[in-house]
Amino acid sequence: MSRPLVLINSNTVKPPVSPVGLEYVAESVSRAGFEVELIDLAMEKDWRQAISSRIPSEPLAVGMTLRNRDDCSFYSRKHFIPWARELVQEVRKHTHAPVVLGGVGFSIFPESCVERTGADFGIEGDGEDAIVLLAEPGEKGSYN
């Protein structure tokens, strides 16, 4: 069986919005002939359970969308980077595959997002083409 590329929607802000950007990325990966496992945490009651039950042991990579870096609200001042970091740590309990970030919230401060979440790397801006380039070496077994 082929190794899938896992894509995670980390956006659990309520009311939920559909993860449009991640869906574009998923469609692109799928059209390039790779299997996709999309885990939408906005739709899961227990996010840890969703991660542990849906991440296969050897995916090509785990892509995670950070749509919102913060909620842009003067009153609530919510920041989502600590949450993204927790999520990256949880993913690492289940696989050694590289964790790659993307999304508009990520692309505001890409380098600090990678650093602060502990992800392996990120793709700044539109991800449809870059994610396919990333899946290919993963399939051959090496990112070196």
Ligand code: B12
């Ligand atoms: C439309 C929109 C909304 C709509 C959403 C409607 C809907 N059903 O989706 C509404 C009005 C509801 C909304 C609400 C909010 N929004 Co809004 N919204 C936008 C807007 C204008 C466009 C988002 C979009 O759909 N883009 C189109 C998709 C295709 O592009 P994309 O998501 O960027 O995805 C591409 C890349 O980022 C990348 N990519 C995405 N994911 C991944 C994953 C991987 C692994 C990779 C490699 C690449 C990748 O590839 C994708 C395809 O090219 C953006 C601003 C902007 N111009 O981006 C703000 C924006 C995302 N929103 C923002 C905010 C803050 C919010 C709210 C928190 C506001 C609030 N306080 O309530 C809420 C949050 C709602 C929620 N539940 O998350 C901010 C986030 C900024 C930040 N600091 O984090 C933005 C950037 C606007 C801004 N202020 O600058 N929003």
